[in-house]
Structure formats: structure tokens, C-alpha cells
Amino acid sequence: xxxxxxxxxxxxxxxxxxxxxxxxxxxxxxxxxxxxxxxxxxxxxxxxxxxxxxxxxxxxxxxxxxxxxxxxxxxxxxxxxxxxxxxxxxxxxxxxxxxxxxxxxxxxxxxxxxxxxxxxxxxxxxxxxxxxxxxxxxxxxxxxxxxxxxxxxxxxxxxxxxxxxxxxxxxxxxxxxxxxxxxxxxxxxxxxxxxxxxxxxxxxxxxxxxxxxxxxxxxxxxxxxxxxxxxxxxxxxxxxxxx
Numbered sequence: 001x002x003x004x005x006x007x008x009x010x011x012x013x014x015x016x017x018x019x020x021x022x023x024x025x026x027x028x029x030x031x032x033x034x035x036x037x038x039x040x041x042x043x044x045x046x047x048x049x050x051x052x053x054x055x056x057x058x059x060x061x062x063x064x065x066x067x068x069x070x071x072x073x074x075x076x077x078x079x080x081x082x083x084x085x086x087x088x089x090x091x092x093x094x095x096x097x098x099x100x101x102x103x104x105x106x107x108x109x110x111x112x113x114x115x116x117x118x119x120x121x122x123x124x125x126x127x128x129x130x131x132x133x134x135x136x137x138x139x140x141x142x143x144x145x146x147x148x149x150x151x152x153x154x155x156x157x158x159x160x161x162x163x164x165x166x167x168x169x170x171x172x173x174x175x176x177x178x179x180x181x182x183x184x185x186x187x188x189x190x191x192x193x194x195x196x197x198x199x200x201x202x203x204x205x206x207x208x209x210x211x212x213x214x215x216x217x218x219x220x221x222x223x224x225x226x227x228x229x230x231x232x233x234x235x236x237x238x239x240x241x242x243x
Contacts, residue, residue, distance in 0.1 A: 004187045011178050018174030019195060025091050025160040025170065026199070030153055032096025033103050037149075040100065041107025042133070055104070062101035068162050070094045075166040091163040099156045106148045110141035143214045150207040154200050171195060 008015075043055035062070070071094045074085055085093070114137050122132040161172040171192065179188035 004182050004184050007182045008178065008187075008191060011174070011181065014169075015171070015174045015178070015191075015195075018169055018171040019199070021088075021163075021168055022157070022160050022171040023199065024088065025095060025163055025168070026153075026157045026203075028088075028092035029095025029099065029156050029160065032092060033098075033100035033152070033156065034149075036096060036100030037103025037107050040104035041111065044104060044108045045111055059101045059104045062097045063105075067094060067098045067159055068165065070098060071162055071166055087163070087166050087168045090166055091160065091168055095156055095159060099152050099159070102152055103149060106145055106152070107141075110144040111137060113144060114140050139214075139218060143211065143218060143220075146207060146211040146214060150204060150211075153203055153207065157200055157203065158196070 040055045040059055043051050044059065046052045046055070071090065074090045074094055075087065078085060118136055118140065119132060122136040127135065160170060163170050164173040164176070175188055175192035175195075178191065179185055182188055
């Protein structure tokens with residue numbers, strides 16, 4: 001076991017580079033997926049059949065095909081047509097397209113879940129379509145989007161492990177190199193489990209804080225300052241005291 005830890009310490013600089021590669025893939029893919037999810041999710045609820053139909057075709061295509069196959073197409077097939085992509089850009093693009101399609105359904109469902117009276121009230125106030133979306137509908141839908149978006153973000157993190165198939169030396173690749181160096185599968189992939197869990201936990205904490213902030217802005221939850229405060233809540237001394 002001591003030899004395994006020595007090998008791990010020796011490999012740590014390379015593993016750290018793998019962690020950074022995984023984080024770059026995750027954050028870049030998540031940013032692209034979020035933008036695509038918003039655009040496609042809003043477009044999927046449009047009244048114009050051409051816009052709605054185009055959005056549905058894009059969503060169903062990328063949601064219905066394998067992420068690994070999409071990676072192979074972008075990295076190995078496109079060069080046959082004269083388009084060669086950088087491995088990092090290719091990984092971010094594939095992750096963004098695939099999980100953006102899933103996120104579009106989250107956005108579409110959350111927007112559709114807003115009660116009709118909310119929309120009618122915005123129309124009665126003579127809000128434009130953009131004002132209705134920006135000021136009334138989206139802030140309420142955003143609170144509903146965050147939990148499923150959090151799940152998609154964690155899945156995207158785990159999906160980034162496929163980037164090792166397109167010559168990216170991510171965390172999974174470095175863990176495999178550690179396994180080959182030590183010959184101990186249990187130890188090496190145990191380290192991999194812990195590292196992936198730590199990254200996922202940090203992302204989850206961030207999304208939970210984002211959800212708290214979104215709820216507090218709607219007045220349905222505590223503010224971040226109240227949540228992060230170490231001071232106990234003040235109790236009204238007059239409560240329960242007879243006059």
C-alpha cells in the first residue's frame with residue numbers, strides 16, 4: 001500500500017493536470033449547454049411552427065444519439081471533410097450540444113409550468129413579449145430549472161470522462177495511467193471515485209447557493225446572507241408574553 005501512495009504522489013502533478021482538463025471540459029460544456037438550452041427551450045414553445053419545429057428537430061437529434069458517437073463524429077469524421085477541431089474544443093462542443101438538448105426540455109417544461117394567470121396579468125399590464133419573459137415568467141421558471149439543471153451538470157461532469165477517447169488527458173486518463181503504473185485497480189479507481197466526487201460536490205454546493213439566491217429574490221426563501229450567517233436568529237422577546 002505504501003508503494004501505491006508513493007506512486008500516487010509521484011503522479012499527482014499529472015493527475016492535477018487531468019483534473020484541470022476535466023474542469024475545463026465541464027465548465028465549458030456547461031456554459032455552451034446552458035446557452036443552447038435557453039435558446040432551444042424558448043424556441044420550442046414559440047407560436048411559429050417553423051421555429052418550434054426546428055428546435056424540436058435539433059433537440060431530438062442530439063438527445064437521441066450517443067454522446068460518444070457525437071464525439072467520434074466531431075473528432076474523427078469531420079477531418080475527412082477538411083474540418084479538424086482542437087480536442088478541447090471538440091469535447092466542449094460535443095458536451096454542450098448533447099446536454100444542451102436535455103437542458104432545453106428542462107427550460108421548456110419550466111416555462112410551460114408558470115400559471116396562466118401570471119401571463120395574463122403581464123398582458124394586462126401591457127408588457128411586451130420580452131418584458132413578460134424577462135420580468136414575470138423567467139424568474140419564476142428559473143427556480144424550477146435549477147434542481148434538474150444541477151442533475152444535468154453532474155451528468156455532464158461524468159460524461160466528460162469520454163474525452164479520453166479523443167486524446168485528451170483528463171482525470172479518467174490519468175487514473176488509468178496510475179492503474180498501469182501501480183497494477184492496483186482498486187486503489188487507482190478508488191482515487192478516481194474520490195476525486196470525481198469532490199468535483200461534483202463543489203458543483204452541487206454552487207448550484208444549491210444559486211437556487212437559494214433565486215428563491216430569495218422571489219421572496220420564497222432565506223437570503224444568502226441569512227443562510228451563511230453564523231449568528232442565530234433573533235427571537236422576539238414579546239412572543240408568548242401576555243400584555
